[in-house]
Amino acid sequence: MINDDYIKKLKERGKDSHVYTKFQLIGLEIAQILNDNKHKSIYIKLCKDKDPETLLSIAKDVAERKTIENKGGYFMRVLQSKFPKSEKKSKLL
Numbered sequence: 529m530i531n532d533d534y535i536k537k538l539k540e541r542g543k544d545s546h547v548y549t550k551f552q553l554i555g556l557e558i559a560q561i562l563n564d565n566k567h568k569s570i571y572i573k574l575c576k577d578k579d580p581e582t583l584l585s586i587a588k589d590v591a592e593r594k595t596i597e598n599k600g601g602y603f604m605r606v607l608q609s610k611f612p613k614s615e616k617k618s619k620l621l
Contacts, residue, residue: 551575558587564600578611586610 547553555572559565561584575583590596590603 551580554580554584558583558603561587561591562599562603563591567600574607578607582610583607 547556552572552575555575556568558571558575559568562571564571571583586606587603590599590606593599593602596602
């Protein structure tokens with residue numbers, strides 16, 4: 529059937545990587561460095577919003593620490609201290 533061939537073709541295309549920008553590549557590198565491929569989309573988003581080179585250096589530093597079990601969680605905690613959330617402005621009445 530034509531439908532089955534189309535589905536097979538889509539599955540084959542899905543196996544290929546679709547990295548188009550530098551921040552996507554660095555986000556995927558961070559996920560691999562931290563051994564956290566489950567959350568790779570978060571790292572890509574962070575690289576889009578923050579400085580990707582800084583994030584990459586933080587990830588490498590975290591990965592070198594042998595005592596850390598959850599490297600992805602530790603990485604996020606370090607980011608919170610480096611890039612604190614800006615306080616929401618109160619609405620004036």
